[in-house]
Amino acid sequence: MTNEDSNHPTFSSKSEKGITGRKIIYDKDGKPCRACNTLLDFQLVTGKVSDSGPSTGLGKLGSSLGVLGNQTKVNGYAKEDPPDVEQLGRSSWSLLHSIAAAYPVSPNDKQRSEMKQFMTLFSHVYPCWWCAKDFEDFIKKNSPKVGSRDELGLWMCEAHNEVNEKLGKSKFDCSFWKNRWIDGWD
Amino acid sequence: MTNEDSNHPTFSSKSEKGITGRKIIYDKDGKPCRACNTLLDFQLVTGKVSDSGPSTGLGKLGSSLGVLGNQTKVNGYAKEDPPDVEQLGRSSWSLLHSIAAAYPVSPNDKQRSEMKQFMTLFSHVYPCWWCAKDFEDFIKKNSPKVGSRDELGLWMCEAHNEVNEKLGKSKFDCSFWKNRWIDGWD
Incomplete structure (x- = not known):
């Protein structure tokens, strides 16, 4: 992590605020960092949810819960998304x-x-x-x-x-x- | 951890099975290890819950949820118990x-x-x-x-x-x- 810090964009270079009011954090490749943002903000900035809510009809909260919209399983494991x-x-x-x-x-x-x-x-x-x-x-x-x-x-x-x-x-x-x-x- | 392993009691020396069917694990001082057992088993072996359920009337499940029976707060923080x-x-x-x-x-x-x-x-x-x-x-x-x-x-x-x-x-x-x-x- 240390070695790469200088390659990360600074907070201000590409940042914008997400739904939660937090700044959106990007990885050095310019993609939004999943482990650095809330799930809701990550979904917003990757186009999976809009300001007016996702297309599932569950609204922002339902989407941020992730598994709610996706109950299928792999080998008995729920298809959970990576942690935010x-x-x-x-x-x-x-x-x-x-x-x-x-x-x-x-x-x-x-x-x-x-x-x-x-x-x-x-x-x-x-x-x-x-x-x-x-x-x-x-x-x-x-x-x-x-x-x-x-x-x-x-x-x-x-x-x-x-x-x-x-x-x-x-x-x-x-x-x-x-x-x-x-x-x-x- | 490594240095102390030889001082830990062996699995069989003092073990018994908890409500969950897991063996109860003890620390080297002979006390039940909170981080090594499920909350329910830890409560059983420390006398905070009996086989027939705790005195709160919530039953085993309510007790194992911990916070259910104890909603008071410290500085805005719920009095959560240590993780099992x-x-x-x-x-x-x-x-x-x-x-x-x-x-x-x-x-x-x-x-x-x-x-x-x-x-x-x-x-x-x-x-x-x-x-x-x-x-x-x-x-x-x-x-x-x-x-x-x-x-x-x-x-x-x-x-x-x-x-x-x-x-x-x-x-x-x-x-x-x-x-x-x-x-x-x-």
Whole structure:
């Protein structure tokens, strides 16, 4: 991902706003990036849905649900579409917080070094290139705190909150990170 | 994860079957592993739900949905419980396939080496320790194919199918991996 950033068009070069109000993000080949946009915006910009809704009669919401209009199966698998930027974000944060929750309370040197390396590589291979770039920049300024499970869990919570803030979402109260990701609320 | 495997109890030492028919998996401290079991089995073995259902009156299903019984919020966030082994699996496969989908068609040496490293580290930090061990064993026998996007996408599909087979799930037809993870079905 890192090596290719300079080849990506800048945000302003070809961007326009989608139905959701987000800017449309393109890949370096000029095509809309599926992993970087919401499904609805991706469908809009690829002509699969219009501002007035798709031809299925389900409206924008039905279309954005994807599978609603397409219940056929392959080998018992529903023909699901690739995840969009929001599904990918939810899945990935869920995994990253759970990784912190399972990190040793007192990690050894190898575990500390592997966790730092993992976070750096994660920021190189993440499918949404502009999210990956953001995460890489965050890591450069805020090196992952890998001294203990507590440290990593709080660091992850703060990393997530930085993204929440950029997206205009409310911040999670990090004093509850263990309830959310280890112990539950009961 | 790797360093601790020898400290984990073996599958048979303390295992019993949960409501779902899966064996209950424990951490090395002897406590049930939240990331290794389904929520329902975890609740059963921690006494939060009985074979005859929980006290909420919602029955097993209501309890396994977690949030149903607990709609209070923290800072605008629903008090969601940590993901169980199935949610974690879905999230992680979705991320891994999407990573393959975004991998360069013609990766350079650095990208190839980073992807191999990422997969190895993934198998060390994955929150469900016995799933992680399985993935690590798979990687040792089947080194990730990182020569191109196609190679990696097919390798990932086969890795996922190996797990599907172990869990008694149907296999995905890998000739459709690009529809599922890059192009969609239209």
